[in-house]
Amino acid sequence: MAKAIEKPKMAGKATVFINARIVDPASNRDEPGGLLVKDGLIADVGGHLRRNAPDGAEVIDCKGNVLAPGLIDAQVFTGEPGYEHRETLKTASHAAAAGGVTTMVVMPDTNPVIDQVALVDFIQRRARDNALVHVQTMAAMTKGLQGEEMTEIGLLKRAGAIAFSNGRSSLANTRVMRNVLNYAKDFGALVVHHTEDPYLSGSASMNSGEVAARLGLPGSSKLAETIVLERDVRLVEMTGGRYHAATISCRDSLDVVRNAKARKLPVTCGVSINHLTLNENDIGPYRTFFKVRPPLRREEDRVAMVQGIANGDIDIIVSSHDPQDADTKRRPFAEAADGAVGLETLLPAALRLVHSGDLTLLAVLKALTVNPAKLLGLHSGRLVKGAIADLVLFDPGEPWVVNKDLLRSRSKNTPFDEARMQGRVLRTVVAGETVYEYAGVERT
Amino acid sequence: MNKPTTASALTSFPRRHLLTCEGLSAAEINFLLDLADQAADHIRQGGHKRDVLAGRTLINLFFESSTRTQASFEMAGKRLGADVMNMNVATSSVTKGETLIDTAVTLNAMRPDLIVVRHHAAGAVELLSQKVDCSVINAGDGAHQHPTQALLDALTIRRAKGRVSGLTVAICGDILHSRVARSNINVLNTLGARVRIIAPSTLLPSAPERLGVEVFTDMWKGIEGADIVMMLRLQRERMDASYVPSSREFFHFFGLDHEKLARAKPDALVMHPGPMNRGVEIASTVADHTRSVIREQVEMGVAVRMAVLEALAAHLSGAGA
Numbered sequence: 001m002a003k004a005i006e007k008p009k010m011a012g013k014a015t016v017f018i019n020a021r022i023v024d025p026a027s028n029r030d031e032p033g034g035l036l037v038k039d040g041l042i043a044d045v046g047g048h049l050r051r052n053a054p055d056g057a058e059v060i061d062c063k064g065n066v067l068a069p070g071l072i073d074a075q076v077f078t079g080e081p082g083y084e085h086r087e088t089l090k091t092a093s094h095a096a097a098a099g100g101v102t103t104m105v106v107m108p109d110t111n112p113v114i115d116q117v118a119l120v121d122f123i124q125r126r127a128r129d130n131a132l133v134h135v136q137t138m139a140a141m142t143k144g145l146q147g148e149e150m151t152e153i154g155l156l157k158r159a160g161a162i163a164f165s166n167g168r169s170s171l172a173n174t175r176v177m178r179n180v181l182n183y184a185k186d187f188g189a190l191v192v193h194h195t196e197d198p199y200l201s202g203s204a205s206m207n208s209g210e211v212a213a214r215l216g217l218p219g220s221s222k223l224a225e226t227i228v229l230e231r232d233v234r235l236v237e238m239t240g241g242r243y244h245a246a247t248i249s250c251r252d253s254l255d256v257v258r259n260a261k262a263r264k265l266p267v268t269c270g271v272s273i274n275h276l277t278l279n280e281n282d283i284g285p286y287r288t289f290f291k292v293r294p295p296l297r298r299e300e301d302r303v304a305m306v307q308g309i310a311n312g313d314i315d316i317i318v319s320s321h322d323p324q325d326a327d328t329k330r331r332p333f334a335e336a337a338d339g340a341v342g343l344e345t346l347l348p349a350a351l352r353l354v355h356s357g358d359l360t361l362l363a364v365l366k367a368l369t370v371n372p373a374k375l376l377g378l379h380s381g382r383l384v385k386g387a388i389a390d391l392v393l394f395d396p397g398e399p400w401v402v403n404k405d406l407l408r409s410r411s412k413n414t415p416f417d418e419a420r421m422q423g424r425v426l427r428t429v430v431a432g433e434t435v436y437e438y439a440g441v442e443r444t
Numbered sequence: 445m446n447k448p449t450t451a452s453a454l455t456s457f458p459r460r461h462l463l464t465c466e467g468l469s470a471a472e473i474n475f476l477l478d479l480a481d482q483a484a485d486h487i488r489q490g491g492h493k494r495d496v497l498a499g500r501t502l503i504n505l506f507f508e509s510s511t512r513t514q515a516s517f518e519m520a521g522k523r524l525g526a527d528v529m530n531m532n533v534a535t536s537s538v539t540k541g542e543t544l545i546d547t548a549v550t551l552n553a554m555r556p557d558l559i560v561v562r563h564h565a566a567g568a569v570e571l572l573s574q575k576v577d578c579s580v581i582n583a584g585d586g587a588h589q590h591p592t593q594a595l596l597d598a599l600t601i602r603r604a605k606g607r608v609s610g611l612t613v614a615i616c617g618d619i620l621h622s623r624v625a626r627s628n629i630n631v632l633n634t635l636g637a638r639v640r641i642i643a644p645s646t647l648l649p650s651a652p653e654r655l656g657v658e659v660f661t662d663m664w665k666g667i668e669g670a671d672i673v674m675m676l677r678l679q680r681e682r683m684d685a686s687y688v689p690s691s692r693e694f695f696h697f698f699g700l701d702h703e704k705l706a707r708a709k710p711d712a713l714v715m716h717p718g719p720m721n722r723g724v725e726i727a728s729t730v731a732d733h734t735r736s737v738i739r740e741q742v743e744m745g746v747a748v749r750m751a752v753l754e755a756l757a758a759h760l761s762g763a764g765a
Binding site for chain 1: 644645646661662686687688689690692693696697
């Protein structure tokens with residue numbers, strides 16, 4: 001497994017986090033305690049460290065705040081290479097650190113597309129030199145994301161690609177999808193797919209239904225998502241390839257995934273934070289920052305997504321961080337680009353569902369830590385001895401208001417501008433090193 | 445060894461056509477291999493042309509381009525004294541829209557004794573055989589069968605190893621599009637070899653284990669302990685979508701190089717039906733290695749085709765008696 005962060009560690013350096021609320025979904029633990037970090041690894045964790053600091057260790061008093069595994073975000077779009085004016089690996093990693101995200105998986109939708117071994121290598125080198133957090137590379141599964149010719153899945157995986165996806169676009173050609181699943185299986189590679197029938201969704205810019213009808217916008221039926229998902233499940237059944245539906249957004253898709261899991265097929269799915277916390281009504285008067293892909297759906301679909309997290313049918317939550325600038329967003333709704341930034345608001349937005357009583361803190365964090373770790377074959381995402389010390393310390397109760405101008409992301413297209421949040425990241429630790437610390441007041 | 449006579453061919457190889465290896469008995473295969481063995485020795489000893497097929501007409505009807513198979517049949521026919529005619533399909537009325545059956549009926553009217561056919565569509569040779577009065581030999585139909593290739597491979601193995609039975613043969617590469625693989629699986633299984641196939645899942649037919657073989661998608665495992673490593677050509681011309689991402693990746697995981705060959709038995713033989721894509725499915729140095737019997741395969745090709753022609757000619761009207 002390629003590791004982006006390789007900082008020299010001071011031998012014997014120890015840090016102890018005392019007086020913490022230890023929350024570890026992998027062990028279902030939510031209790032007072034402490035955690036000892038040595039040489040970048042978790043050396044010990046438990047109730048006995050709540051007040052007792054070993055001699056010589058740097059002591060960090062958590063003041064009863066939550067100490068959890070750092071978040072793993074399996075879907076982050078950046079602009080590097082090709083669209084650095086929107087986001088670089090460096091700026092994205094600063095946003096990630098501020099959001100408690102310690103591992104981000106960057107998508108292949110760049111220019112050039114990440115479809116060759118040398119480009120995977122490029123991302124890893126740039127991340128190593130510039131990123132504050134771990135960066136994993138999602139490689140393209142077809143050359144140029146064109147959906148026709150398979151990429152060198154075997155060699156790309158060997159070079160460190162963590163999974164394979166067609167990025168924002170969906171594979172319309174069923175034969176190619178079958179071959180990709182069939183071929184990827186031989187290498188144990190994970191195929192991640194955005195499911196959307198491009199012919200059915202056409203030029204649609206939002207969910208079809210009453211709101212689209214009122215706004216006079218071309219609507220995309222959720223059927224476009226579910227039809228491709230159902231097809232893919234059939235192909236998984238035929239080939240045995242490992243498959244992950246990148247971001248589902250409606251109840252029907254959830255039914256398809258639940259059904260596939262009941263049949264013991266190697267199928268998992270994710271949902272974006274936007275589809276857990278927003279619905280199509282938020283678009284209001286053509287607010288393009290709410291134009292995302294898949295489109296925001298009806299409230300009942302959002303509720304279904306939340307239930308999916310609660311009962312474990314949905315495996316992971318992603319930010320689907322997608323930086324867009326004024327050039328692509330300040331346009332008439334139908335002409336504006338899809339996408340919203342989300343790295344910095346991922347955790348606070350998810351905590352809304354905890355405060356509302358819809359989800360437990362453990363359920364939310366499970367979908368943000370150990371589940372993505374398992375899906376991607378990472379050893380992080382858990383608070384166990386010997387694991388890499390990727391941590392997030394956060395105050396789940398602190399109220400604040402999002403100001404897009406204060407976001408660290410180079411692009412400011414957040415749907416949460418001026419939104420009230422409850423819960424703030426206080427400190428983010430990557431491999432034992434603090435990469436973000438809340439100063440008490442936000443910079444301007 | 446007794447020289448098989450026309451009379452023995454009548455009883456030991458009671459067939460008018462050679463269309464497929466499926467259903468050939470071990471006795472029939474061994475009869476042809478014995479006959480070919482003698483032919484090979486006869487040629488090696490500088491033996492003269494024979495006259496078994498004197499006065500007979502052989503038509504090579506190739507709808508698909510071929511160098512070695514066509515030349516091999518022509519050589520075999522001529523060594524047995526036949527008059528050989530090569531039908532150049534590119535300039536024939538086939539390209540003017542004539543159907544396969546019309547071509548067959550037309551050729552039949554010229555009363556040839558033997559027709560050797562290669563066609564790009566599976567089953568085409570069988571169809572043609574139903575419309576003619578002469579003997580028909582399948583020289584390759586689509587991804588279905590190429591019987592003389594499997595026989596020459598078996599003969600090459602038998603001469604090098606002294607037997608076929610009990611050997612482990614790993615057939616590696618583009619199984620999905622390969623008539624060579626299908627024919628070899630039939631012949632080798634009938635002769636008692638243990639057959640493995642190695643390919644990425646995209647180049648395997650559906651339900652491959654039903655063909656009576658062990659299936660591997662990892663070449664390092666599949667080649668382990670093999671007596672024979674039989675490489676296939678990557679048939680890019682038959683691929684209509686993305687089956688394999690690149691030649692580079694294919695060679696890395698499924699090409700035969702010294703590192704992978706080291707996993708086979710120390711005395712394992714390397715075979716390839718040709719034409720080879722050096723650096724795609726086989727490293728040049730492996731192809732030219734002392735363990736490679738690729739040249740012998742070509743040599744045995746002529747001998748096996750002589751044996752097949754001779755065995756079939758025994759059934760022609762006016763033969764033997």
